[in-house]
Amino acid sequence: MKRAWYLGYSADDIGDRAILIGDPDRVDRIATLLDEPRFLPVSRGLKSVTGHHADRTVTVAAFGMGAPIATIVLHELANLGITRFLRIGTAMYFPPAQGGDFIISSSALGFDGTSPSYLAGDAPYPADARLIEALHKSATAAGQSVRDGIYATYDAFYRDMFGIDDAGRERAAANRELLKEKGVLAVDMETSGLLAAAKALDVVCATLCLGTVDALSQEKLDPQTLAQGERQLFEIALNGLCALD
Template sequence: MSEERSNTAWYIGARRDEIGEYAILVGDPARIGRIAEHMSDVHFVSENRGLRTATGTRGGKRVTVSAFGMGAPIATIVMHELFALGVRTFLRIGTAMAVPPAKLGDFVLADGALRAEGTSNTYAPIGFPAIADFDLNTRLRERLASSGRPWHAGIYGTYDGFYTEMFGLSGERRQMIDGLKRDIQRMGLIGTDMETSALLTAGRILGARASTLCVATVDAFTQEKIGDEAMAKAERDLFEIALDAITA
């Protein structure tokens, strides 16, 4: 492999010199521009395959923000490529489905996750736990405690099938999913998503620190969604908390 190729990520298209010390992973590519407003000296990496990446400075440290879209397979590809370029600390931020006591607009921090997706099985056997990094979560807890926002920490459930496992549109499928959600509540999960358990597992196997902090945006039982204004405010707070904690 050539020196140039070894210093360039295959899918995200970034060079080693375009990447910071820390990485924040987001789903929605539109968040890249919005979080960039919370950093200085921002450099936007050339977009490749719809994957947007930018690197900026926060508190004197370089932070890369990269969007993976949706789902565990591509999220771990982005993590894996950034790891190969030198990143050792990862924080996924975005949205999660809320399970009581978490309410719409609350922040939910993953201490670990139930591995109900398939991607993490390619990194470690199913008995391997998906656990967040303790030191990173300590910093996140400290920042959340001073934020004034309601927050919860606990175990996520991570699934592959949004409309088959998490969000029933109607009829028989919704009844089946309601049964699964009762199991989720019985296990005391605080939220569900499609990436966290894979990222936590991959991070451990690669030798990186990783965690997830999300805004609860959909009620798992009523399917009520957070309003646009409330989400915009929560997202701004999420950016500040994430950037402060990851660079602390």
């Protein structure tokens, strides 16, 4: 029986669609929305659960941080037969997005090292249009609004995205100007790699994130609003992903 190299799972352990999530603690929280959740053995800190939602079997898999690990998880699950993927989590945002907004990737620009390994060229990597539509319908049904926009993905958080020293602040400031010129709405560490890998592997993928850090002021969303938004994020994601045939 074929097993994933790092995750250690077989096709019998997983569903036909997956939510990819950074923080492993969120796996426990989203599992409360699944019927008959079954936690899978943890390997290399990669925590996953498989359960049922809206008559679908869904696997939620944590990857930690960064495109290299996230794409390993997607690639291994795709190799076992999963064909529909949705990354959820948090992202930095640019106006007109605001803190607490839900932001869907229409496409992503890759400033990471993983994307070119799957697709050549620097044009934005597209997200799946059918999944984007399903997420919009799910958000509307939940009484929430979402924004579509271009994501940009970087590897070096404290150099390219959020400076905590002089060198990082200078570089991140230059990147912000570049991203504003390109009309980027959200910035993260995974989406470009995931969309490029999904395109190369012929599977469905998009990102849905809660905007939590203002890219210009670096102001963070308050904890109460974050907790409320996370619950709504889970519901929109599960209902949208499970609506796909």
